[in-house]
Amino acid sequence: MADDRMADIYAAVRLGGVDRAAARRALTEVWEELGEDGDPVQRCVVAHHLADVQDCAEDALYWDQRALAAVFAYGVPLDEGLRGFLPSLYLNLADSQRRTGDFESARMQLTIARGHLDVLAHDAYGDIIRSGLEHVEQALAAGSTERLSA
Template sequence: MADDRMADIYAAVRLGGFDPEAARRALTKLWDDIGEGGDPLHRCVIAHHLADVQDQPEDALRWDQRALAAVFGPGIPLDEGLRGFLPSLYLNLADSHRRVGDFEMARMQLVIARGHLDVLANDAYGAVIRSGLGHVEAALELRSMERLPAN
C-alpha cells in the first residue's frame, strides 16, 4: 500500500514550484496534523521542504534544524530512509547558516554533509547534492549571504 501521507507531502511540495505561499500553507498544515509524535520521515521531509519555501533565511534555518531534529529525535532508529537524507539536510543547514552570516557554522555543516556522501548513489540526486555542496562552498568563499539560484 502506498504511503498516502507521503503523497500528500509531495503534492504540497510541488506547489512550491509555482506558489510558495500555498506550499507553505499546505506543508504547515501537514506539519501540524502529524504533530510531534508523528512519523520521523514525514516530519523530516515536511520540515526539509518548508525550509525551501521560506522568505527569510532565519525561518529557513529554523525549519532546517527541525528537519534534522526529526531524524535524531529520542528513540528514533536511523534507518536507511532517514540516513539517505543526511547529506541534503546538512547541505541545507550549511546554506541556511551561510545566509544568516554564520560562516563558521556553515563550514562545519558542509564538512558533516561531505562525511555522509557515501549514502548517495551515483545518480542524478547524488549529483544535485554534490553540486550543491560546491555552490555553497563557493558562496562561503565569497562570504555571500545571498540566496543561491535553484538547481
C-alpha cells in the first residue's frame, strides 16, 4: 500500500514537468487522502512537491511550511530518512521567503539549511542542494524576488 501511494505521488510529481495545474490537482488529491494522520514521509514529499508547482510565491511558501511541519509533527521520530530531507526543505523555504520579499527569514532558513548539510552525500543530489543554496544566496544579495530557473 505504501509503495502504491509513493507510485501515485511520483506519477503526480512527473506531471509537474508538463502540466503544473494537473500536478497540483493530483498532488492535492493525494494530500487530502493522506489526511492529518498520514505517513509523515509521504506528507512531506507531497507538500514539498506541491510547493514546486505553485504559480505564486505565497502559495509555494504555504506548502513549503507544510512539508517542514510534516517532518516535525508531534510524535514523529526524526529518523535518518526524514533528516535527509532537511537541507532541501530549508532551502525551498528560504527561496519561497525570498520570493515573498521576506529576506531576513530567507537568510535564517539558508543558515539552518547549511547546518544540515552534513546529512548529504557528496553526490549529484548533494551538489544540487549545495548549488541551490548558492543561487538563493546570490538572489538574496541582489534583492531579487524573481523565480529562479531550475
